[in-house]
Amino acid sequence: MKILHRIVVVLAFSLSAATVFAQGLEEKVHEYTLKNGMKLLMVPRHTSPTVAAWIRFKVGSVDERSDERGLAHLLEHMLFKGTTTLGTTNYKEEKPLLDQIEATAQKLMAENLKQDKADPKEVARLTKELDRLEKAAEKYVVKEEFADLYAKNGGSGYNAFTSKDGTTYIINLPANKMELWASIESDRMQNAVLREFYTEMKVVKEERRRSYDAEPEGKLWETFLADAFNAHPNGQPTIGWMSDIDNLTRTKAERFLHKYYAPNNAIMAIVGDIDPQKTIALVEKYFGKIPPGQPVPPVAVEEPVQQGEKRTEVVGDAEPELMIGYHKPTLPAPDDYVFDVIDMLLTNGRTSRLYKTLVQEKKLATSVSSFSAPGSRYPNLFIINATPRAPHTVAEVESAVYQELERLKTEPMTERELQQILNHLEFEESRQMASNGGLARNLTEYEAVAGTWRYLIEHRQKVAKITAADVMRVAKQYFTRENRNVGFITKKEAAAAPVSASAH
Incomplete structure (x- = not known):
């Protein structure tokens, strides 16, 4: 009991240091919530004329249905592809081709799902047609236009990551380029175009082969989790199983995107050389009129209590x-x-x-x-x-x-x-x-x-x-x-x- 008593004394003594830290952060963080539900967190820091801007969507792979596994991760890739104005030379001419690509891809997928009963000639024909359409659409694509715009304006660390819990987009940039950031990111939130979808699916499948199927460490990790969780989607790989990726479509991805990647499911943190009131006005100007999506529903399934090793x-x-x-x-x-x-x-x-x-x-x-x-x-x-x-x-x-x-x-x-x-x-x-x-x-x-x-x-x-x-x-x-x-x-x-x- 002496040991326990002495530990409590040490803890009480140390609590004061934690309180000092807490009070410091409490005073620094400015909060603001837009009418559409977007949460804005700001911390002014004038040590250098730079800003870190993070947008976190409260939707991750744990929120996917069984026929959507891998979508959150694939969308992370796809949201770098541009919008109706960025990433394209002529969206009006590009869109009919994108629609033809989607119709052909869905026909090919339906035929492949017949497995042994699939018509090999039809599969070959649709595969050839899909390749032709994708090549035709390439002439409209302006690759990496988001990244190039940021780089030309002093941006760095432009990236994104997906987890079980959410998807986050990040950038560091000069403080005087905040309006550029707001313009780009609000455009992406409203007008994302999932161009090169089936081409990017091949990239994700190769990522899966390289990081999981061909790597015992990756295979152990995802199999270990799948065995540990019998019911809960925590056990499913964020990247999806290979057959999951094979059966994703741009239509499914757009539905998932428009439902959840919206202001009411977004948290924005802006830290750096900012004025909070001016930042609020900027965010309201660019993001305030974006309509909210659907709230991400909680996962209802509960993992049963494990009964043995x-x-x-x-x-x-x-x-x-x-x-x-x-x-x-x-x-x-x-x-x-x-x-x-x-x-x-x-x-x-x-x-x-x-x-x-x-x-x-x-x-x-x-x-x-x-x-x-x-x-x-x-x-x-x-x-x-x-x-x-x-x-x-x-x-x-x-x-x-x-x-x-x-x-x-x-x-x-x-x-x-x-x-x-x-x-x-x-x-x-x-x-x-x-x-x-x-x-x-x-x-x-x-x-x-x-x-x-x-x-x-x-x-x-x-x-x-x-x-x-x-x-x-x-x-x-x-x-x-x-x-x-x-x-x-x-x-x-x-x-x-x-x-x-x-x-x-």
Whole structure:
């Protein structure tokens, strides 16, 4: 009990530092909501004449229906293709060709879906016709016009990314080019044209082959998640399975786009050399009249409680790899904050428990990490990932991990461990504030996932209230065999040798 008491004292002492940080951010963030539902978050920063502008759509792969898997990721690609005025030399002449391409592609898809009964001659004819139409449409395409416009005006870091939880478009640019940004992005939000759709599908399929089908590490990751989630779409790959991609159409993509990629599902963060009132006026001018789309409905399905350990093996030409995952709640559930502490206790830095045991002392692994995945809007997994050090095996590393997890259940964290965690959080908070882009990312991320950017303020304060008893309780509750998912890579030549499961 003495240890627990001393930890509480340290936590209370450290809370004041977190409060100082929280008050600073609270005063800096300006919020504004447009009538169409778009949320605008602004942080003036006059250290340099630049701005980071992030637009986060609260729609990701977890929101796809079964016949839409892969759409959010494909749309990320497609929204770089332009609008009715950008990316084309003559949209009026281009559009009839795009419509012919879509009609032909749908006929080809319908014929291919007949599988063994498909007419090979019809498939060949439609394939040839689709190729002809796509080549004819190419003459109207102005490639990378968005990127070129930004680059010519001093923009950098123009990019996008898709996750389970959302899709984000980012750019850094000179502060005096904000009106250009508003013009481009409002045009994209209203008038996106999904040109070169079936050409880009081939690019995505190649990405899938390269990153997943041909890579044992990628294959392990997506198979591990698919095995862990029987019902919830968290288990489906963001890029989609190959047959999912094969059956996407521009019509489906446009329907998904027009429903969800709209102001009411968008969060905008602008951080840098700005005047908030002038920024509000600019955003109202360009985005204020865009009609809202449909709110993204919550995923209704709930993952059934797992009733026994699941083991996933991938045999491939790669070094052994180990993943161990446990189902857990997501933010802002109180236990999620405890998992943040456990994460840092186990793998944050060279003094963390798993790093010291597996990498330094026993030399069983070359690396070890932990994290929560695959998304944050719905209950997820706490995952431990380790790479065995030859000649040690996956089974040896797995057993050592379980020994450390058992320690969590019985040995309270020490004052020193707790103080290291709080110090790390303080460092991370400072790092998040260091760059315009880093702060913009966190503002949009937590506004979308936690429902408020103030999660950034509340997080450290809530972590500071966690006790050693909380850590032991959570470890006992979640780190059980029946709640466990184990994934590993077996090198091809070693596949014949069985991997023994731990009895823990």
